[in-house]
Amino acid sequence: RFYTKYVSEIESDVDDHFKNTKQVFEELALEKYSDEDCRIAQYVCSLVSTRAAFLASVGVAALLNKMDRQDVTVAVDGSLYRFHPHFHDLMVEKIQQLVKPGMKFKLMLSHDGSGKGAAIVTAVANRLRESEKESIGENGLEN
Numbered sequence: 001r002f003y004t005k006y007v008s009e010i011e012s013d014v015d016d017h018f019k020n021t022k023q024v025f026e027e028l029a030l031e032k033y034s035d036e037d038c039r040i041a042q043y044v045c046s047l048v049s050t051r052a053a054f055l056a057s058v059g060v061a062a063l064l065n066k067m068d069r070q071d072v073t074v075a076v077d078g079s080l081y082r083f084h085p086h087f088h089d090l091m092v093e094k095i096q097q098l099v100k101p102g103m104k105f106k107l108m109l110s111h112d113g114s115g116k117g118a119a120i121v122t123a124v125a126n127r128l129r130e131s132e133k134e135s136i137g138e139n140g141l142e143n
Contacts, residue, residue, distance in 0.1 A: 002028070007045045008084040018042075052080065053090035060091070061098035064105055072103075075110035082109055 006027075009020045018038035025033050025041075060074055081087050091107060099105065 004080060005083065007049055008080070010042055010045045011049060012085050013038075013042065049084060049087060050090055053087050054094045056081075057091045057094035058098065060107075061095045064095070064099050064103060068100070070102070070104060073106045073108055076107050077110045 006024045009024050013020045016035065018035060021038040021041055022033070025038075064072055064074075076088075076091075081091075088107060095105060095107075
């Protein structure tokens with residue numbers, strides 16, 4: 001089985017010694033491999049990572065363009081974003097290409113984003129409900 005963490009480990013290699021790549025190969029019980037095999041594994045992992053980052057970026061860029069605010073911070077959660085050595089930079093690069101000119105954004109790692117996200121959605125929903133109640137109370141009308 002080829003786990004996502006292997007992609008991050010392989011792409012963490014910075015030279016032609018392929019220390020991390022060879023370690024992954026050993027975990028996969030591969031006995032015979034060459035430096036060329038390591039290069040190919042790095043290349044394939046790079047392609048997969050770039051595609052994943054670009055797909056994630058398209059959604060973020062679409063939301064940023066729809067929001068149409070000039071300066072936005074986006075909380076990003078997930079082990080791929082957290083541990084991959086290039087994922088953040090790949091996303092920033094692609095989002096910059098896709099957002100409206102002059103739009104500024106920042107991607108920020110969020111720990112436990114799903115739990116916090118649920119709490120934020122609940123808080124916003126409650127605030128909207130309270131605001132709606134106040135509006136009905138003031139106007140005596142229901143929207």
